Every structure is written in C-alpha cells, then in structure tokens.
Amino acid sequence: MGITRRQLLGGAALGAGGAIVGAGAGVAGVNAATPAPPGPTGGDTEPFYGTHQSGIATPVQAHAAFTAFDLDADADRASVARLMRLLSDDAARLMRGEPALADLDEELAHAPSRLTITFGFGPRLFDVIGRADKRPSSCAPLPDFSIDALQERWSGGDLLIQICGDDRVSVAHARRMLWKDTESFATQRWLQQGFLDARGTHEPGTTPRNLMGQVDGTVNPRTPEEFDEVVWSGGPPDWFVGGTMLAIRRIAMDLDTWDAVSRADRENTIGRRLTDGAPLTGDAEFDAPDLAAEGPDGAPVISDFAHIRRAATGGGAPFLRRGYNYDLGQDASGRTDAGHIFTAYAADLDTQFVPVQQTLADLDLLNLWTTPIGSSVFALPPGAPEGGWVGEGLLG
Amino acid sequence: MKGLRKHASLLVAGLLIAGGALAGCGSSSDSASDSDSAASVIVTDAWIRASDGPMTGIFGDITNSSGADVTIVSATNSASSMTELHEMAMVDGEMVMQEKAGGVVLPADSTTVLEPGGDHIMAMGMTAPVTPGEEVEVSLTLSTGETVTFMAVAKESAAGDEEYHESDMDHSDMDGDM
Numbered sequence: 001m002g003i004t005r006r007q008l009l010g011g012a013a014l015g016a017g018g019a020i021v022g023a024g025a026g027v028a029g030v031n032a033a034t035p036a037p038p039g040p041t042g043g044d045t046e047p048f049y050g051t052h053q054s055g056i057a058t059p060v061q062a063h064a065a066f067t068a069f070d071l072d073a074d075a076d077r078a079s080v081a082r083l084m085r086l087l088s089d090d091a092a093r094l095m096r097g098e099p100a101l102a103d104l105d106e107e108l109a110h111a112p113s114r115l116t117i118t119f120g121f122g123p124r125l126f127d128v129i130g131r132a133d134k135r136p137s138s139c140a141p142l143p144d145f146s147i148d149a150l151q152e153r154w155s156g157g158d159l160l161i162q163i164c165g166d167d168r169v170s171v172a173h174a175r176r177m178l179w180k181d182t183e184s185f186a187t188q189r190w191l192q193q194g195f196l197d198a199r200g201t202h203e204p205g206t207t208p209r210n211l212m213g214q215v216d217g218t219v220n221p222r223t224p225e226e227f228d229e230v231v232w233s234g235g236p237p238d239w240f241v242g243g244t245m246l247a248i249r250r251i252a253m254d255l256d257t258w259d260a261v262s263r264a265d266r267e268n269t270i271g272r273r274l275t276d277g278a279p280l281t282g283d284a285e286f287d288a289p290d291l292a293a294e295g296p297d298g299a300p301v302i303s304d305f306a307h308i309r310r311a312a313t314g315g316g317a318p319f320l321r322r323g324y325n326y327d328l329g330q331d332a333s334g335r336t337d338a339g340h341i342f343t344a345y346a347a348d349l350d351t352q353f354v355p356v357q358q359t360l361a362d363l364d365l366l367n368l369w370t371t372p373i374g375s376s377v378f379a380l381p382p383g384a385p386e387g388g389w390v391g392e393g394l395l396g
Numbered sequence: 397m398k399g400l401r402k403h404a405s406l407l408v409a410g411l412l413i414a415g416g417a418l419a420g421c422g423s424s425s426d427s428a429s430d431s432d433s434a435a436s437v438i439v440t441d442a443w444i445r446a447s448d449g450p451m452t453g454i455f456g457d458i459t460n461s462s463g464a465d466v467t468i469v470s471a472t473n474s475a476s477s478m479t480e481l482h483e484m485a486m487v488d489g490e491m492v493m494q495e496k497a498g499g500v501v502l503p504a505d506s507t508t509v510l511e512p513g514g515d516h517i518m519a520m521g522m523t524a525p526v527t528p529g530e531e532v533e534v535s536l537t538l539s540t541g542e543t544v545t546f547m548a549v550a551k552e553s554a555a556g557d558e559e560y561h562e563s564d565m566d567h568s569d570m571d572g573d574m
Contacts, residue, residue: 082529086551101443102455102551184446184528184552 041199042111042167048092050383051242053390055116056320056345057227060208061164064194064324065175066248066341068122068157068376069186077129081395083185084119087161088389090181091117094174103177113167113199115174119390120160120246120378128158134237134394138245138349139379145361147372154250154374157189162246166199190374192250194324194341207277207285210325210340212258212369214270215277217321218285219311230318233347239393242382245349250326250374253339258369269365271306279308305365314359319346339370349377436462437502437538442548444475444532445512448525451476454517454534454548455510460502467539468500473548474533475526476519483515493518499539512555526550 046054071080090100095115099106126135141156161178165171179188196208210216221230235241258266263274271289272279279289281301291309293301302309321343328337346352360367381391389396442456454473460466471479483496500515502508510516517534519526526532530550535543 079527079529082527086529086549089549101441101549102445102553102555104553104555180552181528 038200040111042113042170043097044114044166045095045097045112046114046116048088048095048117048384049386049388052232053118053243053380053383054095055118055162055164056231056244056322056380057224058114058116058164059204060196060322061114061116062166062196062198063164063168063171064341065163065171066192066194067161067163067175067179068189068191069159069161069182070156070189071125071128071158071186075128075185077131077395079185080125080129081391083159083182084391084395085389086181087117087119087178088384088391090178091119091174091390094177100177100181105173105177108169108173109177111167111170113165113170115163115165115167115170117174117178118160118162118164118380120162120380121391121394122156122158122160122376122378125158129395131394134239136233136237136240136243136245136348136379138346138351138354139377141377142247142249142349142354142357142375145357145372147361147367147370148375149371149373150375151373154190154192155376157376157378159186160246160248160376160378160380192248192326192341192374194326196324210253210323211255211327211338212253213266213274215272215285216323216340218272218277219318220322221318221320226318227320230352231320231345231347240379240381244320244345244347244380246378246380247342247344247346247349247353248374248376248378249342249344249372251340251342252337252371252373254369254371255336255338261369268303268306269368271302271308303365305363307360307364307366310359310364311356314355314362316355316357316359317346317352319344319349319352319356321345339373342372345380436460437466437542437544439534439536439544439546442534442546443551444473444519444526444534444548446526446528446530446550446552447522450522451518451520452522452526453482453512454519454532455512456546456548457507457509458502458536459507461505464504466502466504467498468502468536469539470499470537471517472535472537473517473519475522475524477521477523478519479534480518480520481515482518484513512553528552 046058048054093100094109095112095117097110097112099109103109121139123135123139123141126132126139159182161182163171163174163178165174197206207215207217221227231244233240233243233245261269267274267280277285279287279302281290281293282288289302289308289312291300291302291312295301322345323343324341326339326341331337344353381394384390384392437458437460440457440459442454444454445452468481471481473479481496481500482493484491484493487494496515500508500510508515528550531547532550533545534548535545537543
C-alpha cells in the first residue's frame with residue numbers, strides 16, 4: 001500500500017512540531033500503530049521577551065498558580081519599579097530554564113517545561129504609584145452580579161503573578177522564588193492553584209474539560225488575527241498597547257448535587273453534547289450552534305435556559321478563556337470543594353466580558369450548580385523587549 | 397544549563413567592564429595592557445544581599461579568560477565605607493567567615509563563583525540600607541593593577557547565615573546579613 005500525499009504531509013507536520021525526529025522517522029511513523037514515545041519535555045521553553053507577555057496566547061499548560069499580592073503601605077512608584085525589574089529578571093531566567101539570581105535551589109529551575117510567568121496590575125496599584133490617569137478604563141472591580149457570593153480571601157489584589165507550566169515542580173519553584181523577591185514589597189493576598197489535563201494525555205489543541213465533565217473553551221480566539229482583535233489592547237492608555245485585561249473569577253461547582261443530574265439534562269444545561277462538545281444542533285465541537293432549530297415538539301433544541309444560548313445572545317463580544325480546574329477535596333462539612341478558576345482575557349472587559357456575564361447572571365441554568373466566590377481584575381502590561389522589564393512603560 | 401547561565405547577559409546591568417571604558421580606572425600606566433586585562437575579567441550575575449545592618453555580602457560569577465591567574469587584591473563599593481574579601485574556613489572545627497589572606501585568586505581561563513557560604517565580597521560600615529532591587533556599584537582592583545567595575549542588584553536572601561570570625565565584631569549584628 002502506497003503512502004498518500006495526505007499521509008506524507010501529516011508526517012511532515014508532526015516532524016516540524018518536534019514530536020518526531022527527522023523526515024525519515026516521520027515517514028516511518030505514518031504506518032506505525034503508535035508513534036515512538038517522545039523524549040523528556042522538561043527543557044521546552046516559552047519566550048519571556050516579546051511584544052506580548054507569554055502565558056496568554058501560549059497554548060495552555062497543565063498547571064497554574066495565580067497569586068495576588070497587596071502592596072505594602074510604603075509602596076510608591078520607585079519601589080514598584082524596583083520590584084518589577086527584579087521579578088522580570090527572575091521570570092526571564094526561570095523561563096529559560098536557568099536559576100534566578102540568588103536562587104538557592106538551582107536544579108529545580110533546569111526543567112522549565114514551558115513555564116510562563118505573567119504579571120498584572122490591580123486597580124489600586126495605579127493610585128499607589130500616582131498614575132490613576134494611566135489606568136485602563138476597565139481596570140476596576142467588576143459590577144456586583146446577583147449570582148455572586150464573593151469572599152475577600154479569593155478577591156482583589158494589587159499585583160498578580162500568573163505562573164503556568166507543564167510540570168508542577170517547576171511551577172512550585174518559580175512561585176516560591178518570585179514570592180521571595182516580592183515579600184519585601186507586598187504581602188500575598190491569595191493563591192489559586194489549578195490544573196488541566198497532563199501534557200500528552202490528549203492531542204495538542206484539544207479543548208479541556210472542566211470538573212463538571214463539560215468541554216470548556218470551544219469559543220476562543222485562536223489565530224494571531226483573532227488575538228489582535230479580541231485580546232490585545234490598542235490603547236488608550238499608550239503604555240497599555242499590546243497588553244490585555246484579565247478578570248479572574250473563582251467558580252465553586254456544586255458537584256455533589258450535579259451528580260444527581262441525568263446526562264440528558266447535563267447536555268441541555270449547556271447546549272452541548274458531553275461526548276465531544278458539539279452543539280446539540282451540530283455534529284462536531286466547532287460547528288456553530290443553530291439557536292433557531294426546533295425539535296419535533298416545537299421546542300428549541302438548545303433551550304432558552306442553556307448556557308451557550310445565553311452567552312451568545314446577550315451582547316458583549318468574544319474574549320479568551322484560559323481557565324483551570326481546582327479541587328481541594330471535601331470541606332469541613334463534607335461537601336466537595338472544587339470548581340473552576342475562570343479567566344477572561346480581553347482588550348476591554350467592560351465591552352466584551354461584562355455584558356456576557358450580566359446576561360448569564362440574569363438567567364443561565366448552569367447557575368444552579370455554580371457560584372462565583374472570588375473576583376479580581378488586573379491589567380496585564382505588554383511584553384518587555386530584550387533587556388527591558390514588564391511595566392516599564394508605566395513605571396519607568 | 398550551566399553553560400547557558402554563564403553566558404547569560406545580565407538584565408540589571410550587572411555586567412560591564414569593557415576594555416576601553418576602564419583604561420582610565422587602572423593604576424598602571426600602559427593603557428594597552430589595561431584594555432587587554434580588563435576585557436579578560438568580567439563579572440556576571442552580580443548581586444548584593446539587601447540589608448539594613450552594618451555589613452552585607454556581594455556575590456557573582458567572575459570569569460578570567462586572560463590565560464594567567466589574576467588575584468583580586470581589594471574592592472570598593474558605593475554602599476559602604478569599607479570592603480573586604482572574605483572566605484569561609486574551618487577554624488577549630490567550625491565553619492567561619494574571615495578575611496581572605498592574599499585576596500581572591502581567579503584561576504586562568506575559568507569562572508570563579510562568589511556565593512554565600514564561599515568566597516565573597518563583604519561590604520562593611522554600610523552608609524545606608526541597601527533595599528531590594530537597588531543597584532550598588534562595585535569595583536575590584538586586580539593584581540595586574542586594573543580595576544573591574546560592575547553593578548550588583550540587591551536581593552533578599554537567607555543564604556549563608558554563618559558566624560563571623562573576628563573577636564571584635566558584634567555577632568548579633570551579623571545574623572542574616574552575610
């Protein structure tokens with residue numbers, strides 16, 4: 001049996017992605033039932049320097065630690081600038097797989113596993129540094145939503161450090177190293193740690209599932225053009241060009257009552273099939289939902305209460321979701337303490353995300369099992385050029 | 397990875413010292429040899445332990461590519477009135493910090509690491525607190541007569557909390573500073 005052009009192209013594409021070494025191996029791999037296992041991936045890196053910060057358009061990694069800090073009472077523009085120079089240097093080194101300066105555990109830095117370290121500034125930081133006029137317009141606490149049951153311990157913060165990576169040890173080392181350099185300037189307010197599928201569990205690019213079992217993140221920007229349109233700010237303010245806004249909401253899931261819901265009702269709640277995430281009116285995950293379609297009984301196939309109908313019809317505009325699951329086991333009362341660290345990255349939260357969230361707060365069957373318990377907003381500066389540091393355009 | 401670390405350029409301007417710029421700093425008269433020597437000893441990844449005490453340590457990687465051993469005979473820094481070259485040594489069965497007799501030798505064509513728990517530069521008689529993220533200028537005088545100047549960024553660190561071996565020093569002041 002001959003090798004088709006399509007198979008050859010497929011093999012070549014795999015080779016370019018680094019999964020298979022060399023063209024010869026690629027061709028041989030076409031007919032192999034199982035590709036050769038890849039070598040260790042701990043040395044894989046993502047860039048620190050660039051137009052945009054990494055950790056946003058970067059394909060999702062398996063682990064995340066979002067940590068927010070409150071600046072000390074004596075913080076000012078000069079001290080925050082010193083802090084951001086230190087943290088940027090740490091991040092650049094750690095993401096390259098090198099220890100930070102004064103790193104006492106340098107071996108823990110040697111396998112970054114696509115580590116990304118991303119910084120964000122909370123609303124109050126702009127007041128602290130005397131630059132309230134430079135605050136992006138949507139860098140403010142979100143409006144109160146009727147569904148919210150927010151807890152201080154998961155909300156707010158002046159400075160965000162988002163650490164993502166495919167290896168939990170690398171993420172842990174980076175988190176503690178960055179905390180050590182932040183400690184003189186600020187106090188940890190909260191830490192939210194989350195996870196997705198391990199690297200290699202599924203084909204690259206597979207949309208992850210949340211702990212309710214749903215394919216979560218189908219509607220997302222994917223191409224550079226879509227990121228330019230949806231995620232990256234074009235200003236104002238000038239310093240924010242190439243940056244983005246981030247809303248982090250901790251969504252508790254009542255998995256114990258969700259257990260009682262039938263598969264059919266779970267699918268009707270979202271409007272998508274559990275097996276593959278396809279809309280109930282479609283055949284595959286990325287098919288556009290047909291919100292007008294009616295069943296034999298005249299009722300809409302995607303119900304009036306379904307999450308995807310509500311999210312699509314309430315105004316707003318697309319944004320990037322790059323959330324992580326969390327699972328803290330059973331709480332003191334025996335209930336499951338698990339859920340989703342929801343993230344919305346958007347050039348402007350007020351025009352893109354807030355209208356969607358308002359529509360969902362007004363009506364969404366999913367609200368029966370989900371409760372927002374934390375909410376924070378940060379402005380993520382653009383990336384730093386080689387030799388520069390994140391936030392320089394604002395603080396320098 | 398070790399090699400990468402050595403070649404990393406220092407974001408915080410820690411690395412400098414190039415020949416021409418330093419020719420005027422050396423004490424010897426021959427400017428040509430000043431350049432050669434100065435360019436062959438460079439300091440990277442330099443940092444100073446943030447401190448509000450009377451003394452603190454300065455660390456970094458010093459690469460001597462000159463082909464001949466060079467000795468650091470003395471040092472100065474912009475944050476303190478006195479600077480010494482220190483080593484950790486076993487004295488009476490105990491590891492202590494003390495001034496390094498004869499200075500720090502930089503073997504030919506190799507990198508000498510100054511780090512907590514090993515050879516280091518000690519800033520003594522601090523004129524002001526050194527706060528994290530701040531940069532301190534450090535100058536090393538070499539046995540060749542040349543001077544190497546670099547910036548060290550201040551970082552918090554708990555590393556190397558050893559005792560100081562000198563009878564007239566107040567031990568309580570040393571804790572956590574070197």
